[in-house]
Amino acid sequence: MVKLSFMPREEKFFDLIEAGAANAVRTAEALKDLVDDWRDVPEKVMKIADLEHAGDSVTHQIIAMLHRSFVTPFDREDIALLAHSLDDVTDFIHSAADYMVLYKVGLPGPRVRVLADIIVAATKEMAIAAPKLRKTATMKKVLENCIEINRLENLADQEYRAALVELFEEHEMADVIKWREIYEAMESATDRCEDVANVFEGVALKNA
Amino acid sequence: MVKLSFMPREEKFFDLIEAGAANAVRTAEALKDLVDDWRDVPEKVMKIADLEHAGDSVTHQIIAMLHRSFVTPFDREDIALLAHSLDDVTDFIHSAADYMVLYKVGLPGPRVRVLADIIVAATKEMAIAAPKLRKTATMKKVLENCIEINRLENLADQEYRAALVELFEEHEMADVIKWREIYEAMESATDRCEDVANVFEGVALKNA
Amino acid sequence: MVKLSFMPREEKFFDLIEAGAANAVRTAEALKDLVDDWRDVPEKVMKIADLEHAGDSVTHQIIAMLHRSFVTPFDREDIALLAHSLDDVTDFIHSAADYMVLYKVGLPGPRVRVLADIIVAATKEMAIAAPKLRKTATMKKVLENCIEINRLENLADQEYRAALVELFEEHEMADVIKWREIYEAMESATDRCEDVANVFEGVALKNA
Numbered sequence: 001m002v003k004l005s006f007m008p009r010e011e012k013f014f015d016l017i018e019a020g021a022a023n024a025v026r027t028a029e030a031l032k033d034l035v036d037d038w039r040d041v042p043e044k045v046m047k048i049a050d051l052e053h054a055g056d057s058v059t060h061q062i063i064a065m066l067h068r069s070f071v072t073p074f075d076r077e078d079i080a081l082l083a084h085s086l087d088d089v090t091d092f093i094h095s096a097a098d099y100m101v102l103y104k105v106g107l108p109g110p111r112v113r114v115l116a117d118i119i120v121a122a123t124k125e126m127a128i129a130a131p132k133l134r135k136t137a138t139m140k141k142v143l144e145n146c147i148e149i150n151r152l153e154n155l156a157d158q159e160y161r162a163a164l165v166e167l168f169e170e171h172e173m174a175d176v177i178k179w180r181e182i183y184e185a186m187e188s189a190t191d192r193c194e195d196v197a198n199v200f201e202g203v204a205l206k207n208a
Numbered sequence: 209m210v211k212l213s214f215m216p217r218e219e220k221f222f223d224l225i226e227a228g229a230a231n232a233v234r235t236a237e238a239l240k241d242l243v244d245d246w247r248d249v250p251e252k253v254m255k256i257a258d259l260e261h262a263g264d265s266v267t268h269q270i271i272a273m274l275h276r277s278f279v280t281p282f283d284r285e286d287i288a289l290l291a292h293s294l295d296d297v298t299d300f301i302h303s304a305a306d307y308m309v310l311y312k313v314g315l316p317g318p319r320v321r322v323l324a325d326i327i328v329a330a331t332k333e334m335a336i337a338a339p340k341l342r343k344t345a346t347m348k349k350v351l352e353n354c355i356e357i358n359r360l361e362n363l364a365d366q367e368y369r370a371a372l373v374e375l376f377e378e379h380e381m382a383d384v385i386k387w388r389e390i391y392e393a394m395e396s397a398t399d400r401c402e403d404v405a406n407v408f409e410g411v412a413l414k415n416a
Numbered sequence: 417m418v419k420l421s422f423m424p425r426e427e428k429f430f431d432l433i434e435a436g437a438a439n440a441v442r443t444a445e446a447l448k449d450l451v452d453d454w455r456d457v458p459e460k461v462m463k464i465a466d467l468e469h470a471g472d473s474v475t476h477q478i479i480a481m482l483h484r485s486f487v488t489p490f491d492r493e494d495i496a497l498l499a500h501s502l503d504d505v506t507d508f509i510h511s512a513a514d515y516m517v518l519y520k521v522g523l524p525g526p527r528v529r530v531l532a533d534i535i536v537a538a539t540k541e542m543a544i545a546a547p548k549l550r551k552t553a554t555m556k557k558v559l560e561n562c563i564e565i566n567r568l569e570n571l572a573d574q575e576y577r578a579a580l581v582e583l584f585e586e587h588e589m590a591d592v593i594k595w596r597e598i599y600e601a602m603e604s605a606t607d608r609c610e611d612v613a614n615v616f617e618g619v620a621l622k623n624a
C-alpha cells in the first residue's frame with residue numbers, strides 16, 4: 001500500500017515535486033507578464049520556452065528516480081502522474097504563448113488576461129500544497145488547496161466558453177481559429193493543475 | 209491480484225457504478241429530447257447541466273471510497289478509470305448541449321439526431337452491463353454489451369466523419385467551426401462509453 | 417516488482433509487441449507513399465485502413481493475453497500502455513489519410529511529406545528498439561532509440577507549428593481547417609511513438 005518514511009531518497013522526491021511546482025508558478029507569471037504588458041513579445045516567449053525546458057528536466061529527474069527507487073513516499077503511479085501533469089501545465093502555458101507569436105495576433109483582450117490570472121492563482125495553490133505532503137500532520141490541509149484549484153479550473157472553463165462566444169460575435173474567422181487555439185491551451189493548463197490537485201487529494205485521503 | 213467478495217463495502221462500489229451508469233442514460237436521453245424537439249432549449253440544457261453535476265458527485269463518492277477502502281471488488285485502477293470515464297460521458301454530453309446554446313446554433317440536422325440516438329444506445333448498454341459484474345455467473349455476459357458498445361462507437365465515428373464532410377460542403381465557415389465542436393463532443397461521449405466497456409471487459413476477462 | 421524470464425508465455429508478449437511495431441512501420445510507409453505519389457488515393461487509403469485494423473487485432477491480442485497472464489515480462493500497466501500507444505500510432509496515421517479523402521484535399525505540400533518522413537523514421541526506431549527488450553544484455557541500448565524518437569517528435573512539432581503559420585498566410589479558411597486537422601493527426605502519431613519510447617525507456621531503466 002502506502003508508507004511515509006523520511007529516508008533521504010524519499011525526501012528527494014518531495015524536493016523535485018516542489019521544484020516542479022515552483023517552476024510552474026514562474027512560467028505562469030511569465031505568461032501573465034506577456035499578456036498584461038504586450039512588449040518585447042519574442043523575448044518574453046523565449047523566456048517562457050526556457051522555463052518549459054526547465055520543467056521538462058524536473059519531470060525527467062522524477063521519472064528516472066522513480067524507475068530506480070524501490071521505496072517511494074507514495075504510490076508510484078501517483079508520482080508518475082504528478083510528474084507528467086506538472087510538465088503538461090508548463091507545456092500548455094508555453095503553447096499558448098507560442099501561438100500568440102506564430103499567429104502574429106494583436107494585443108490580447110481582457111479574457112486572455114483573466115485566464116492568465118487564473119493560471120497564476122492555480123499554480124500558486126499547487127506550490128502551497130506540495131510541501132504539506134511531507135508530513136502527516138500537515139497533509140490534511142492539502143484538501144483546502146485542492147478545493148480552490150477545482151474552483152479556479154471551473155472559473156477558467158467559464159471564461160473560455162464566454163471568450164469563444166465573443167470570438168464568433170466580434171472577430172473574423174481567421175482570428176476565431178487563432179484565438180480559440182490560444183484560449184484552449186490556457187484552459188488546458190488549468191485542467192492539468194486540477195490533475196495535480198487530484199493526485200494531492202488522493203495522497204492526502206490515503207495517508208492523512 | 210483480484211477478488212470478488214460480497215462485503216457491504218464492496219457492494220457499495222457496485223451500487224455507485226450502477227448509479228453513475230443510470231445517470232449517464234438519463235443525461236443522454238435529455239440530449240436526445242433536446243435535439244429531437246428543439247423547444248425550451250435553455251431549460252433543457254439547464255436540466256442536462258444538473259444531470260452532469262449529479263454524475264460528478266457519484267464520481268467523487270467512488271474516488272473517495274476508493275481512497276478509504278483496502279479491499280475493492282476489482283482492481284483499484286479499473287475502478288478509478290471507470291469513475292472518471294462515466295464522468296467524462298456526461299461531461300461531453302453536457303458540452304455538446306452547452307455549445308448549442310452558446311453558439312446560438314439553429315435547428316439540429318439529422319446527423320445530430322443520429323449521434324444522439326447512438327449515445328443513448330451506448331449508455332443503455334453500459335447500464336445493462338454494470339449489474340452483471342456483481343456475480344461471477346453473469347460476468348461473462350458483459351462481453352456481449354462491450355462488443356455492442358464498440359460497434360456503436362464505430363458507428364458514431366462514421367457519422368462524425370460524414371457530418372464533417374457535409375459541413376464543409378453545405379455551410380459557411382462559422383457554422384463549420386461551431387458544429388464541428390458539437391459533433392466532436394458527441395463523438396467523444398461515445399469514446400468514453402467505450403472506455404467504460406474496456407474496463408468491464410477487462411474485469412470480466414480477469415474474473416470470469 | 418519486475419522480472420525478466422523466458423517462459424514461452426512471456427516470449428509471446430515480445431512477439432506481439434514486435435508485430436505491432438512492424439505493423440506501425442508498414443502503416444507509416446503506406447502514408448508516405450500516399451503523400452509522395454498522389455495517385456490511386458482511395459485505394460491507398462483503403463490499404464492504410466486495413467493496416468490499422470491489423471494493428472487493432474494485435475492490440476486486442478496483447479490486452480487479452482495480459483488479462484489471462486499472471487506472470488508478465490514487465491509491468492502490466494506498461495504492457496497495456498504499450499499496446500494502446502502502438503494502436504494510437506496507426507489510428508492517427510489512418511485518420512490523417514482518411515481526412516485527405518473525406519475533405520477532397522489537393523496535392524499535399526512539402527510540410528506533409530516531411531511529416532510523413534518523420535513518422536516513418538519514428539516508427540522504424542520503435543521497431544529497432546522493441547527486440548532489444550528481450551535480453552538484459554541489449555536492454556540498455558534501447559535508450560539510444562528512445563532519445564532519437566524524442567528528437568523526431570520535437571522535429572514533428574516544429575514542422576506542425578510552421579505548417580500552421582503557412583496555412584493562415586497562404587490558404588483560404590476552409591483549407592486552413594481541413595489541413596490543420598490532417599497536420600494535427602500526423603503530429604499526434606509521433607506523440608504516440610514517444611509514449612511507446614517512454615515505456616521502453618522505463619522498462620530499460622528498471623531492468624538494465
